[in-house]
Amino acid sequence: MSESKPDCDSFSIINDAPSADKSGIVECYAGVRENVVAKTGEGSTNSSVPSDLSTTSRYNEAQGHGSVVATHYNTLEEKGLAERCKSRIFYLRNFNNWIKSMIINEYLSKTWQGKSHGSPLRVLDMCCGKGGDLLKWRRGNITHLVCADIAEVSVDQCQARYNELQNRSKNERGFAPVFTAEFLSADCTKVRLRERYKDPSMELDLVSCQFSFHYCFESLPQAETMLLNAAECLRPGGYFIGTIPDAYEIVKRQQNAGDTFGNEIYKVEFQCDTEPPLPLFGAKYNFHLEGVVDCPEFLVHFPTLVKLAEKYGLQLVAKERFDSYYEKVREEGRSLLGKMQALETYPPFHEAPLLGRVPEDYEHVQQYMQKSTGHRKVGTLSESEWKAASLYLMFAFQKKKPKWNAEGRPEFEDRNEVAKKRMSDDGNGDNASKRLKSTDLSVGNDGETL
Numbered sequence: 001m002s003e004s005k006p007d008c009d010s011f012s013i014i015n016d017a018p019s020a021d022k023s024g025i026v027e028c029y030a031g032v033r034e035n036v037v038a039k040t041g042e043g044s045t046n047s048s049v050p051s052d053l054s055t056t057s058r059y060n061e062a063q064g065h066g067s068v069v070a071t072h073y074n075t076l077e078e079k080g081l082a083e084r085c086k087s088r089i090f091y092l093r094n095f096n097n098w099i100k101s102m103i104i105n106e107y108l109s110k111t112w113q114g115k116s117h118g119s120p121l122r123v124l125d126m127c128c129g130k131g132g133d134l135l136k137w138r139r140g141n142i143t144h145l146v147c148a149d150i151a152e153v154s155v156d157q158c159q160a161r162y163n164e165l166q167n168r169s170k171n172e173r174g175f176a177p178v179f180t181a182e183f184l185s186a187d188c189t190k191v192r193l194r195e196r197y198k199d200p201s202m203e204l205d206l207v208s209c210q211f212s213f214h215y216c217f218e219s220l221p222q223a224e225t226m227l228l229n230a231a232e233c234l235r236p237g238g239y240f241i242g243t244i245p246d247a248y249e250i251v252k253r254q255q256n257a258g259d260t261f262g263n264e265i266y267k268v269e270f271q272c273d274t275e276p277p278l279p280l281f282g283a284k285y286n287f288h289l290e291g292v293v294d295c296p297e298f299l300v301h302f303p304t305l306v307k308l309a310e311k312y313g314l315q316l317v318a319k320e321r322f323d324s325y326y327e328k329v330r331e332e333g334r335s336l337l338g339k340m341q342a343l344e345t346y347p348p349f350h351e352a353p354l355l356g357r358v359p360e361d362y363e364h365v366q367q368y369m370q371k372s373t374g375h376r377k378v379g380t381l382s383e384s385e386w387k388a389a390s391l392y393l394m395f396a397f398q399k400k401k402p403k404w405n406a407e408g409r410p411e412f413e414d415r416n417e418v419a420k421k422r423m424s425d426d427g428n429g430d431n432a433s434k435r436l437k438s439t440d441l442s443v444g445n446d447g448e449t450l
């Protein structure tokens with residue numbers, strides 16, 4: 001292996017996070033204080049989660065956090081490359097960017113596969129920020145992009161970047177023209193985006209919501225609006241992809257370290273009562289990431305997201321923590337890892353300063369190098385950066401084909417089939433019918449999933 005290429009194997013030795021489903025958060029939501037049961041795998045995770053999700057929602061429009069979040073992102077200074085290189089989280093940002101590239105490439109490829117030559121491919125980048133993914137859309141050869149974000153300044157910067165891209169491409173020979181684009185400044189948790197599209201009848205092939213979807217778990221109505229925006233223009237077979245903090249992992253760390261935890265680059269401070277049960281919506285914490293993020297966020301209870309998404313015809317097809325997604329795609333993305341400088345070479349070339357890092361941040365690499373022979377340099381992330389990266393997960397939902405009911409409304413689930421399946425899973429019809437009582441969400445009161 002060439003010296004300049006990262007040896008990604010060093011990751012597996014710091015990838016020791018247990019599976020999210022064993023972290024005890026199910027019990028937190030359900031009101032069981034001890035998480036011993038979940039940790040040891042003994043006993044049942046069945047629980048008495050409220051059937052009416054609206055009662056757990058703390059929605060109050062006047063108190064919404066959208067303006068706090070918008071102000072934070074609007075005032076965030078755009079740093080140049082030189083500044084970014086000096087940043088303590090230079091590699092973490094690149095790593096996260098690489099993960100996004102891999103997800104976007106994966107689902108764009110699947111989308112292109114089902115298309116005939118010359119067909120358009122339209123994308124919604126929900127919570128697009130300053131347009132950090134524009135180049136990914138360019139490389140993916142999409143035909144149209146809708147960019148939406150609550151922070152006006154970011155949307156303007158995104159549009160300016162797009163204009164630059166377009167101008168540059170005019171001088172590039174042999175490249176297809178840059179996709180067409182429209183830019184919306186809107187709170188995606190409160191505004192129906194479709195009504196703001198140039199063509200409200202447009203069909204989307206892919207919706208992407210990167211590092212942002214968790215903002216909508218402030219309340220049930222906000223989560224519903226965000227999912228409506230993700231789903232309603234998506235064509236059957238189209239994908240909704242995203243990245244969010246893993247609530248299970250956050251709660252696990254909170255249980256181990258208290259309501260405030262983190263390290264020198266990230267800090268989580270809970271701003272809600274952490275005594276179980278945690279609310280399904282409005283479970284607020286402040287997230288600070290060195291120089292990039294400092295605003296309120298909300299835990300996303302994943303089983304609730306899955307149930308809600310079903311209501312909008314979205315079926316979960318993939319969910320992986322970044323650590324395992326990395327393991328899955330690293331071979332395929334090896335050259336991109338190098339190009340995007342997504343891993344730090346250790347020991348550094350030329351004894352370069354370690355950007356505020358301490359030797360303990362690299363103990364995992366030293367141990368790895370002692371055990372394995374032949375590696376003089378490896379690619380890695382510092383322990384502190386890895387702790388922040390491994391807080392996140394990726395997800396992908398696919399839009400189902402609707403069935404049309406007698407009133408001409410779309411229905412995405414065959415309720416009889418679901419009922420039959422539950423009864424047979426249960427072996428107890430009475431119990432199953434109790435669970436199928438409808439709720440605000442039109443989902444079953446299903447202890448093991450909510």
Ligand SMILES: C[S@@+](CC[C@H](N)C(=O)[O-])C[C@H]1O[C@@H](n2cnc3c(N)ncnc32)[C@H](O)[C@@H]1O
Nearest residue numbers: 073127128129132149150151187188210212215
């Ligand atoms: C961490 S940034 C991610 C930006 C971009 N998706 C990326 O991956 O580079 C989070 C973005 O979510 C946006 N955001 C937060 N709440 C929002 C909301 N309710 N509606 C629309 N955008 C929102 C913020 O303004 C910010 O641009």
